[in-house]
Amino acid sequence: MRSFISNSRPPRRRGYGAAACLFAGAFLVLAAAGFFLSPALGPDHAWLGGAPEPGDCVVDEIDSDHFDVYDDLYYGLGRSMDNARKADVLLLGNSRTLFAFREDSVKAFCRQTGLRVFNLCFPANDGMVMAYEAILRNDLRPAFAVVNENQFFTLGRSPYGTDTAQEGRARARMRVWEHRLSWEARRRLHRLFPRFGFGDIYRVEPNVTYQSAEDGCLVYENFSAGRETYGIQGEKGASDLPEDELRLARKFKEALEERGTRLVLTDIPYDMESYVRARKLSNSLGALFLAPENLKPFHKAVKLARELKVPLVDPPLEGLRTLDGSHLTGESARKFADGFFARFKALEPVREWILKKPGKKPGRAAPED
Amino acid sequence: MSFISFSFLFLFALTLAGRFFLGPTKVEKPYLTLLLIASLVFYGSFIPQYLLLLLFTTAVDYWAGWRMFKSPSLGRKKFYLCLSLAANLGLLGFFKYTNFALDTVRQLLRALRLDAAGIPHLDLALPIGISFFTFQSMSYTIDIYRGQLKPVPSYPRFLLFVSFFTHLISGPIVRAKELLYQFDRKRRLRTGVCLQGLYLMVLGFFLKMVVADNLAAYVNRYWTRGGAAEMPAVVPWTLAFLFSCQIFADFFGYTNIALGAAYLLGFKLPANFQSPYIAGSFREFWTRWHITLSRWIRDYLYIPLGGNRGRGLKPYATLLVTMLLAGLWHGAAFTFLIWGGLHGLALAVERALGLNRTQDKPLAVRAGWFVAVQLVVLAAWVFFRAQDAAQGFRFLANMAGNPFGFRYLAPIAPAFLFASPVLLMHGRAFLSERGWLKAPGKGEKALICAAMLYCILTFYGKNNAFIYFQF
Numbered sequence: 155m156r157s158f159i160s161n162s163r164p165p166r167r168r169g170y171g172a173a174a175c176l177f178a179g180a181f182l183v184l185a186a187a188g189f190f191l192s193p194a195l196g197p198d199h200a201w202l203g204g205a206p207e208p209g210d211c212v213v214d215e216i217d218s219d220h221f222d223v224y225d226d227l228y229y230g231l232g233r234s235m236d237n238a239r240k241a242d243v244l245l246l247g248n249s250r251t252l253f254a255f256r257e258d259s260v261k262a263f264c265r266q267t268g269l270r271v272f273n274l275c276f277p278a279n280d281g282m283v284m285a286y287e288a289i290l291r292n293d294l295r296p297a298f299a300v301v302n303e304n305q306f307f308t309l310g311r312s313p314y315g316t317d318t319a320q321e322g323r324a325r326a327r328m329r330v331w332e333h334r335l336s337w338e339a340r341r342r343l344h345r346l347f348p349r350f351g352f353g354d355i356y357r358v359e360p361n362v363t364y365q366s367a368e369d370g371c372l373v374y375e376n377f378s379a380g381r382e383t384y385g386i387q388g389e390k391g392a393s394d395l396p397e398d399e400l401r402l403a404r405k406f407k408e409a410l411e412e413r414g415t416r417l418v419l420t421d422i423p424y425d426m427e428s429y430v431r432a433r434k435l436s437n438s439l440g441a442l443f444l445a446p447e448n449l450k451p452f453h454k455a456v457k458l459a460r461e462l463k464v465p466l467v468d469p470p471l472e473g474l475r476t477l478d479g480s481h482l483t484g485e486s487a488r489k490f491a492d493g494f495f496a497r498f499k500a501l502e503p504v505r506e507w508i509l510k511k512p513g514k515k516p517g518r519a520a521p522e523d
Numbered sequence: 524m525s526f527i528s529f530s531f532l533f534l535f536a537l538t539l540a541g542r543f544f545l546g547p548t549k550v551e552k553p554y555l556t557l558l559l560i561a562s563l564v565f566y567g568s569f570i571p572q573y574l575l576l577l578l579f580t581t582a583v584d585y586w587a588g589w590r591m592f593k594s595p596s597l598g599r600k601k602f603y604l605c606l607s608l609a610a611n612l613g614l615l616g617f618f619k620y621t622n623f624a625l626d627t628v629r630q631l632l633r634a635l636r637l638d639a640a641g642i643p644h645l646d647l648a649l650p651i652g653i654s655f656f657t658f659q660s661m662s663y664t665i666d667i668y669r670g671q672l673k674p675v676p677s678y679p680r681f682l683l684f685v686s687f688f689t690h691l692i693s694g695p696i697v698r699a700k701e702l703l704y705q706f707d708r709k710r711r712l713r714t715g716v717c718l719q720g721l722y723l724m725v726l727g728f729f730l731k732m733v734v735a736d737n738l739a740a741y742v743n744r745y746w747t748r749g750g751a752a753e754m755p756a757v758v759p760w761t762l763a764f765l766f767s768c769q770i771f772a773d774f775f776g777y778t779n780i781a782l783g784a785a786y787l788l789g790f791k792l793p794a795n796f797q798s799p800y801i802a803g804s805f806r807e808f809w810t811r812w813h814i815t816l817s818r819w820i821r822d823y824l825y826i827p828l829g830g831n832r833g834r835g836l837k838p839y840a841t842l843l844v845t846m847l848l849a850g851l852w853h854g855a856a857f858t859f860l861i862w863g864g865l866h867g868l869a870l871a872v873e874r875a876l877g878l879n880r881t882q883d884k885p886l887a888v889r890a891g892w893f894v895a896v897q898l899v900v901l902a903a904w905v906f907f908r909a910q911d912a913a914q915g916f917r918f919l920a921n922m923a924g925n926p927f928g929f930r931y932l933a934p935i936a937p938a939f940l941f942a943s944p945v946l947l948m949h950g951r952a953f954l955s956e957r958g959w960l961k962a963p964g965k966g967e968k969a970l971i972c973a974a975m976l977y978c979i980l981t982f983y984g985k986n987n988a989f990i991y992f993q994f
Contacts, residue, residue, distance in 0.1 A: 170714060173965040180973035188981060218985055328530060328568065335529045347980045353937040355740045356984070 185347060192348035211364040211373055213337050220278045222333040223365060224318040225326035227274060228284065230292040232330075233367040234272075238294055241272035242507065244415075245370075246285045247302030249277035250422040252363070253481035254302070257371040259491035264369075267499055268511040272296075273370035277363075278312040281305055282406050287319065289413070297507050299410055300418045300467070300498070303458055307403040378477040378484070395457045407462050416503055417464045420494060424480045467497045524568040526780045527731060527986055534561055534688075535784060542788055548709040549789030555706065558687065558788070559679055565688035566652070573650040576614065577686060583610040584660045585681045588667045588674040600668055607664040611657040618649055623855035652692035654852055658819055660685050663699040665823055672699055680706060689785040693777050695795040695815040702790065710789050722972055723783030729975035730776030734944050736984030738769035741938035746908065748931070750917035755928025759921045761935060763901045766908045768942040771799070774813070798952035800900070800945075803893045805869045806879040808900060820849050831874075839874065843867035853907070858915055862906040869899050941984075 210233065214223045226232045238244065245255050252275045260271050274294075276284045285306075288294070311319065318326065351358035364374040407417045459466035474486040482490055498504055524530040538561045546554025567574045587607035591600045625642050632639035663681070666672035675681040684702055685691075742765050749759035778795040785792045799812035809817045825845045831838045843864070850863015873879045881889045902919060909915035954960035963971065 170718060170965065173969040176966050177969035177973045180970050181977060184973065184977040188977070324571075325568075328524075332528055332530060339529075343980060347977070349981050354934070355744060356737060356937060356982075360985075 188348055188350075189346065192350065205362070205374055205376060206364070210367045212367060213334075214277065214363045214365060215333075215337070215360045216277075216363060216377075217360050220276075220314045221318065221326075221329050224276060224278075224284075224314050225321075225330045227276065227370075228288050228291065228318050229323050229326045231323075231327055234365075234370060235292045235294075237270075237368055238272040238274055238292065238370065240270050241294070241296050241369075242269040243271045243298045243300060244289075244294065244296040245271065245273040245275060245300050245302075246282075247275045247306055247422070248279045248281070248304070249275065250304065250424060250481055251275035251302045252277050252365070252372050253375075253477075254422045254487050255371060255491050255494075256484065256487050257366055257369065257373050259488055259495065260369055260371050262492075263495040263499070267508045269508060271369055271371075273365070273372075275302075275370075276312070276315060278314045279305055280312045280315040281308045281310065282402065283309055283311055284315045284319070286406065286409060289410075295413050296415050298418055298504065299415050300420055301406075302422045303403075303419050304421065307399045307406060307458075309402065381477050383475040383477055383483050395461070400458065400461055403458060403462055407464065417462065418498065418501070419459045419462070419464055419466045421466070422482070422490065423474055424476050424482075465501050467494055467501070524565060525986075526777065527728070530568065531565075534565060537561065539787055543712070546789070548711055550707055550709050555683060556679075559683045562683065562686040562688040562691060566686060566691060569651045570648060576650050576653075577656065578682070580611055580614060580657060580660055581682050581685050582678065583607060584664050584685075585675065585678050587664050588681075591664065591667050592674045604664060604668045608661060611661050615653055615657045618647055618653055620851075620855045621645055622647060655694050655696055656685050656691060658696050658816075659690075659698075662696070662819060662823060666699055675699075675703060687785075687790070689781045689788070689790070690792055693774070693781075694813075695778060695781065695793050696819050697792055697815070701793055705790050712789075717787055720783045720786030722968055723779045723786060725783075725972050725975050725979070727776045727779030727781075727783060728979050730772040730779065730944070732776075732983040732986075733975075733978045734772035734941050735769050735776055736987055737941040737982070738765055738772065738938055738984075739987050740984055741935055741941075742766050742769055742908070745935055747914075749905075749921060750909075750914045751921075753924075754921045755931060756922050756924050756926040757928055758931045758935075759905070759918045760901070761932060763905050763918070763922070765935070765938050765942055767800070767901055767904045768945040770904065770907070771796070771945055798949045798956075800897060800949050801953045801956075802896060803881050803889055804879055805866065805873045805896055805899075808896060809866075809870075816849070816852075820845060824848060839871040842870045842874070846870065857912045858906045858909050861912060861915065862903050865899065865903040865906070869896075869903075 212223050212226050212232065212234065214220055226234055227238075230236075230238075245251050252273060255271075255273050260273070263269070264271055274285065274288060276288075282301075285301075321329070349358050359376065361377040362375065363372055365371065366373045410417050474490060475483050476486070477483045499508065524534065538557060541554050541557040542549065545551055545557060563574060566577060584607050587603040590603045594600050594603065622645055625644060629639040629642045632642070663672065663684075667674055675684065680703070683706070684697075684699060687697075687702070690697055742762060745758075746762060746766075748754055749762040775796045782792050782794070793815055795814050797811040797814065799808055802808035802811050825841065828845060829837060829841045831841075833841070844867070846863045846867025847860060848863070850859045850861070850866070853859045853862070870879075878884070878888075878892050881892055884892075902922060905918045905922075906912070906915040909918060951960060955962060
């Protein structure tokens with residue numbers, strides 16, 4: 155304790171100026187070091203450098219959750235649902251539908267026919283429940299609903315579907331706001347403060363998909379780059395159509411017909427062998443794997459379409475490849491979707507519908523399968 | 524709304540602006556009203572309907588507090604206390620333990636080959652933070668019953684004490700006498716206090732976003748390997764170590780954000796952690812880990828149950844029962860019960876061996892017991908994280924098996940980088956407590972803060988909910 159009879163001057167009370175300067179200096183040094191060092195560490199330093207401006211897209215960070223897409227589509231929060239309401243054709247299914255019907259092919263079809271298409275898939279393997287609830291909630295009345303039958307006719311929901319349905323509109327709005335703000339903030343932040351990645355868990359950038367609000371289609375994804383692709387094997391397992399699934403499919407068809415919508419089935423190809431191999435590989439690499447383990451390879455679409463008396467549009471599978479054993483690569487998606495749309499527009503009801511549209515022609519019919 | 528969200532930052536910024544413009548001395552009515560509204564918005568953002576629950580429990584406790592204070596007879600005081608406890612524990616029990624009890628009965632019936640089809644599983648969403656705010660509210664009425672506290676003059680003031688958003692969800696569990704007086708105590712904005720608050724918040728965000736969230740990615744990915752067949756012991760031990768760092772960083776991070784935010788808003792909350800992994804005994808561990816819960820349990824459960832009074836096995840039984848209940852407080856599952864039981868057993872053994880106060884023991888004994896304590900704490904964390912008791916026991920079996928197999932560690936190794944801040948903090952605390960290192964000065968804090976802020980911006984992990992949010 156200082157003696158009060160001491161002659162020494164009382165110590166001057168120090169402010170926080172020096173500490174503030176030290177803080178700012180240290181931070182600037184770190185930021186500069188990070189900024190200038192990051193290019194030397196590899197091409198990944200530019201966080202989503204190859205990604206387009208999100209613009210009017212819904213960005214789905216598939217490592218974290220799918221809530222941005224789910225909330226947007228289920229509660230009709232953004233512009234997506236305004237466009238879905240105007241659509242003549244809704245594409246329904248899981249993430250395979252998202253990857254199979256990409257923007258280029260869909261736009262080309264729309265230009266050709268004058269129809270509007272909207273890709274209303276719930277990518278975390280949700281089936282008819284989420285799709286139908288979204289249709290009802292947003293009062294969608296398309297002329298056609300194209301369903302990828304795989305895992306669709308079931309009453310189950312994914313955890314994301316369950317959470318989305320339970321949370322309510324207000325919370326969904328808040329969550330979407332959070333997601334979008336966070337995404338925008340990080341996109342800008344990492345231009346100045348690059349992220350460094352190491353190992354397979356701590357990565358530079360998250361895996362994302364951009365879905366257009368205009369037609370719901372995939373505009374950009376960043377996790378297929380550099381991946382090994384897998385060939386689709388034409389031979390699939392024996393078909394089996396459980397009675398329950400058929401019953402649900404019939405109900406779904408009837409419910410759509412009540413809204414003036416015709417059901418069209420398709421079967422987006424993938425194969426189980428490569429799927430299992432990819433899963434093993436992704437586990438060993440620590441990479442993300444989207445599909446659940448209980449997918450069955452049974453090719454029952456034909457049987458289902460026959461039972462439901464609805465058209466099945468099933469383009470040939472030759473030469474198609476998947477990027478993970480489950481989702482079509484960009485090039486294969488184009489082949490598949492172009493083949494699909496060529497057959498789709500040749501269907502009689504679709505031709506009639508196109509003719510109703512002013513100034514458009516249905517085009518030449520594609521050969522029947 | 525989580526602390527790690529833009530909504531929280533927005534709400535906090537708004538409240539902080541209120542501190543600057545409405546309540547520079549923080550006792551102004553408009554400022555306190557703003558705090559109350561912000562707290563209710565914060566809680567309502569989770570499940571708005573459960574705001575009614577918060578209002579109900581606080582209303583009951585406020586009313587019971589006054590009735591007890593005015594009642595001349597002990598019998599009537601007891602009656603109102605029982606009413607308050609019944610309301611709090613009833614709600615806690617219903618929301619948190621009903622399904623646990625029903626599931627247990629169903630499993631028992633099935634084990635006895637009896638029909639269990641009629642036993643339902645209720646679709647209940649646990650009100651967030653219920654374990655914390657009921658404990659806080661209960662401490663208020665118990666303190667009034669004991670004559671240690673006077674009731675709060677107005678209900679909004681009491682509601683603000685319970686619902687103050689900085690501590691509402693995951694503590695610290697603040698006693699009425701620690702916070703209530705601060706509502707009337709004038710305190711001007713001071714640069715030092717504000718900077719300390721900011722420092723605590725940056726530290727909290729760093730621990731949560733950089734340390735805990737990144738560790739969570741590794742622990743979540745590889746956790747099941749710890750209980751896999753024939754896995755060498757080094758793997759489950761490593762995973763338990765990483766989880767111990769994760770949970771510390773997660774909870775300590777939350778607490779620091781809470782403390783820092785409260786500081787900036789003009790309030791001081793009690794500390795909740797004091798480097799628990801340098802504790803030399805189990806007793807000491809519980810004075811360093813989740814301090815406010817330990818205090819609560821000691822004062823309102825352990826001592827009323829008999830504490831260390833009594834002969835024979837009674838004090839040990841009291842310890843065990845207290846820790847079992849503490850385990851159950853954390854979650855309605857057998858894993859938490861086992862976690863609490865292990866700590867209770869360890870505390871009882873420690874007391875029986877006379878090792879609960881090790882200061883006067885030789886260095887070798889102290890060092891040996893320190894290692895034993897930390898190993899048991901690590902092993903007990905396995906049950907805290909395990910999906911079920913069976914997985915926990917598989918983990919323990921592997922921990923006791925063949926130790927060699929370092930090649931399995933290769934994919935987990937980067938996680939040690941994220942665990943290192945926890946080790947550094949504990950190392951520093953160890954040296955500081957012995958006077959071998961000075962507390963950090965302004966300059967050092969500035970450097971640390973700059974480094975942490977840079978890491979928050981560049982090394983953050985995937986956003987996970989705080990672990991203690993589920994309790």
